[in-house]
Amino acid sequence: MIERTPILNIATHAILVFGLLFLLLPLYLVIVAASHSLQDVVAVPPNLLPGDQLWINLQAAWAKGHLGERFVTTFIVAMGVMTGKIVLSCITAFGIVFFDHRLKMPIFWLIFITLMLPLEVRIVPTYAVAANAFLPFQTLLDLSGITWVINAVSGVEVKLEWNLLNSYAGLIMPLIATATGTFLYRQFFLTIPEELVEAAKMDGAGPVRFLWDMLIPLSRTNIAALATIMFVYAWNQYLWPLLVVTDQSYAMIAVELSRLVPKFTATGGEVPKWHIAMAGTLIVMLPPIVVVVAMQRWFVRGLINTDK
Amino acid sequence: MRRAYFKNNWVAALMVAPQLIIVFTFFYFPTSQALYWAFTLEQPWGGGNTWVGFDNFAAILGDAYYWDSIWVSIVYAIGSTALAVIMALTLAIFADRQLAGYKLYRVGMIWPYAIAAPAVGLAFRFIFTPGAGLMMFINQMFPDLWNPVDNGTQAMGMVIVAGAWKQVAYNFIFFLAGLQSIPRSLIEAGAMDGARVLRRMRDIQLPLLAPTFFFVLVINITDSFTDSFGIVDTMTAGGPSRATDLMVYKIFNDGFQGLDYSGAAAQSIILMLLVIALTFVQFRYIERKVHYT
Incomplete structure (x- = not known):
């Protein structure tokens, strides 16, 4: 600011550099391990400089984990979560903010509460729903007695079934069922001046026209922020795909990565192929890092506004 | 204040409906299902569930392994949160x-x-493995100093470091934003009054950052309870001898490996209550989020 603080400046840089090193050191060690052969990785004293095997290891990891196919699957899921979330949050927030009806606040709270319990906490019953997505509706029908009525009248037993295991829908939909994006949009829509709505109405624009021609162009930054956050979130999913997917062709990349080395508890056997595993780790890390660094400005703002 | 509204409520209904259906299917129904399972027991040969009241909870709370799991989760929560928050704040x-x-x-x-939890877990597992690299070197100089495969405390230590490392970036973003929303004029006024840099940090910036600090603190604790699966699963798989068997991990194991849905559901309910309690604390602080303008 105003004073000259040469010593403190040096200390500041020292602290920040130390922090950077703490954050970068694991990445460096991963790169080093990924660029040696297995013998060199487990050699004593350890190699602390990158070797020349990086490309070979990357190729080996790529082939061993079928990462090409996994990339495609993961990319499809990430895109699905991204667009699904953006579209849903946008129209939901629109329906809540720009209309006046009695159910406004109850609906808002119904969606708001979903922020409280992340998927991990309700994982077991959500899995049951994924096995049959119509289960909730079947239960409703059963409890309300409609199943019985239909059966008595027409003799047809109502049995709704829609299995989401091993499908993109099963991977994507539960990840969309939270309020994060809806909030970001609601906050933004509340800042839209009333006059804009009035002007649109005066010019004869209906709600859909207003949404499409005014709100969506205005919310470009929002979209960029949400897209970045959702891409990273979906790309990095681990627990949910681990459960829903048993068919290899739908496996996601983070799950595949964890299979490159045997579980921690497994004793004996051969030495884990660390060089391949670390090369795989590098490959899996790369896309979200690129996205986050490139979209830094928008994503930081979005993250802070959604509080998540 | 009255806002200008559109009149056509059918459009509004159409806009809100998809989200409500998804939220009902994948949030409300599963959550209520967890409640149902927690209070019932599935018959071994089919034929529906029977009501057992609080038996499932009693069984869990009487299980020493469950208390271990709670203890381990608390250690992990405190360790990783303290490390990540202090580091990010500095x-x-x-x-x-x-x-x-x-x-x-x-x-x-x-x-x-941007890094996925399993990638973080795998990287740190490699870094801390006694079978390669630095740790192997250290073990050769001091035999049996480092062995997380047998030593539960060491295993917990490396899980905490990995969890904290993953969290630092998120906390940093919030702290930096919080600091930048403090008006420049306050800091300038402090400088004019002769407060040096460190003094201004201590007496102006840190106190004004308090709301952000509490928010980040609670989010970190909540995340450590819910979001730790990927790291634990790739690093230690709950071992050695349950030393890193966090609550989320135990729910997964009991539910999907042990096929004890009722037990897992009861554990889920307890974890849900915990997370809800933490969220309430968090919302209280969000409401009190100070605006400096």
């Missing part, structure tokens, strides 16, 4: 001085946000 408050290289520092602190 980095943010010094980065906020915006000396030369500020932008570079900022990118350098933010990028770990």
Whole structure:
């Protein structure tokens, strides 16, 4: 600011550099391990400089984990979560903010509460729903007695079934069922001046026209922020795909990565192929890092506004 | 204040409906299902569930393994949160001085946000493995000093470091934003009154950062309870001998490996109550989020 603080400046840089090193050191060690052969990785004293095997290891990891196919699957899921979330949050927030009806606040709270319990906490019953997505509706029908009525009248037993295991829908939909994006949009829509709505109405624009021609162009930054956050979130999913997917062709990349080395508890056997595993780790890390660094400005703002 | 509204409520219904259906299917129904399972027991040969009241909870709370799991989760929550919050706060408050290289520092602190938990877990498992690299070297100089495969405390230590590392970026972003929303004029006034840099940090910036601090603290604790699966599963798989068997991990194991849905559901309910309680604390602080303008 105003004073000259040469010593403190040096200390500041020292602290920040130390922090950077703490954050970068694991990445460096991963790169080093990924660029040696297995013998060199487990050699004593350890190699602390990158070797020349990086490309070979990357190729080996790529082939061993079928990462090409996994990339495609993961990319499809990430895109699905991204667009699904953006579209849903946008129209939901629109329906809540720009209309006046009695159910406004109850609906808002119904969606708001979903922020409280992340998927991990309700994982077991959500899995049951994924096995049959119509289960909730079947239960409703059963409890309300409609199943019985239909059966008595027409003799047809109502049995709704829609299995989401091993499908993109099963991977994507539960990840969309939270309020994060809806909030970001609601906050933004509340800042839209009333006059804009009035002007649109005066010019004869209906709600859909207003949404499409005014709100969506205005919310470009929002979209960029949400897209970045959702891409990273979906790309990095681990627990949910681990459960829903048993068919290899739908496996996601983070799950595949964890299979490159045997579980921690497994004793004996051969030495884990660390060089391949670390090369795989590098490959899996790369896309979200690129996205986050490139979209830094928008994503930081979005993250802070959604509080998540 | 009255806002200008559109009149056509059918459009509104159409706009809100998809989200409500998804939320009902994948949020409300599963949550209520967890409640149902927690209070019932599935018959071994089919034929529906029978009501057992609080038996499932009694069984869990009488299980020493469950209490171990709670204890381990608390240790992990405190360890990883303390490490990640202190580190991020220190980095943010010094980065906020915006000396030369500020932008570079900022990118350098933010990028770990992008890394998947299993990737973090795998990387740290490699770094800490006694079978390769640095740790093997250290073990050769001091035999049997480091062996997380047998030593539960060491295993917990490396899980905490990995969890904290993953969290630092997120905290940093919030602290930096919080610091930058403090009006420049306050800090300038402090400077005019003769307060030096460190004094201004201690007496102006840190107190004004308190709301952000509490928010980040609670989010970190909540995340450590819910979001730790990927790290634990790839690093230690709950071992050795349950030393890192966090609550989320135990629910997964009991439910999907042990096929004890009722037990897992009861554990889920307990974890849900915990997370809800933490969220309430968090919302209280969000409401009190101070605006400095």
